Amino acid sequence: MKKYIMLGVALLVFASLQAQNITEADNQLINEGGAQTPMRVLQTTNPKDKMVLQTLSADVNLKDEMLPLLIQRMYSTVTDTLNPGVGIAAPQVGINKNVIWVQRFDKQGEPFEVYLNPKITWQSALLRKGPEGCLSIPDIRGDVLRSYTIRITYYDKDGKYHDEIVEGFTAVIFQHEIDHLLGILFTDRLEQQEQKHYTPINGEVNLFLEKPLKRQ
Template sequence: MRNFTFMLMLVVSVNGFSQKFTKDEKAFILAGDVKTALPIYQTNNEHQHRVLLAQSQDISPKDKTLPVLIDRMRLALAKTEGGVGIAAPQVGINRRVILVQRFDKTDYPVEYFINPKIVWRSELLNKGPEGDLSIDQFREPFYRSYSIRLEYYDLDNKKHDEMVEGFTAVIFQHEIDHLSGILISDKFRNEKTLQYKEVKVYQKPKN
């Protein structure tokens, strides 16, 4: 009985009590007009670059400030030219939240994902060009897994598990990299020393 109780408490503590926003994070998210976009951080600013390189932490899906962050991230993405995804570090918050445009769904909706985690990647790779909202005038080809298995939460603290492939899977991998402080400018330098078998199946869907 003791062992069962301990295991139950452990599961609840991991899944049910993710850390909430700090006082400073709340103040940042709620600053100004909350109906406007948060500014997108850039690598050419020293402070903003440090934020982009930092590891992001899980956030409680039930935090009352989280819907505001998601809305302001959505507005920030909408203001860009051709942006298809954004991560919370790109608006100054080191928390595991991303928005991704779902090219694998009808009408290509932009959806939010809380505490996303890739639990499986295919060995089959894509190669295609990627840019970044936080890196001005940078666009280079990268290798990404063609298919991934993804786990994440919604605002009701419900856990989801799904398979994603193609261009949408590429976006997920790019945005989840941001949560680990991985920028494509660094990834590009690292990949120069690696060799892959190229598979030409990477293409952004046309509207």
């Protein structure tokens, strides 16, 4: 699994060199409803949906005329009272473009914010273990190890570039959603961490460092 995750990271760097317009097929999907209409969330239990969820996404053209409606419909989806979440990525609604919404629990009022072409440029060695679920993976939850602190770059909806440090649970959400852009699910991370060894920090039950393997 590790080699596939590393390949996904390398491919994301390559794909991000050139932003892509939203395709005609994507346009039709986005135009199926208005700004306040939630989109269907893809499910791993559906083979066709799972293929989309495991596909590497590309950077989106910030000037694409369909982008504002996609952003609005994604927000309506993640805040849908029938099935709310704390974050969502465009692949989860069938669009393989680098667009995510994240609820900022680290900000006053805990607002939802949209991030375009986000990249994680640095991750701390200090890890946080916590429960995760996914709107696209029904009836499964698990304790995932994520970096406690990350550095991200992204564009906001006005096209302004940002470089930011994020910590704690909000950093977890960013990592979960950006994984979706790489075609990686949190269940892949669970499988990956089972193959490694970790050391708790100062007896903490949820803070760890990856333990290096002993030389033979």
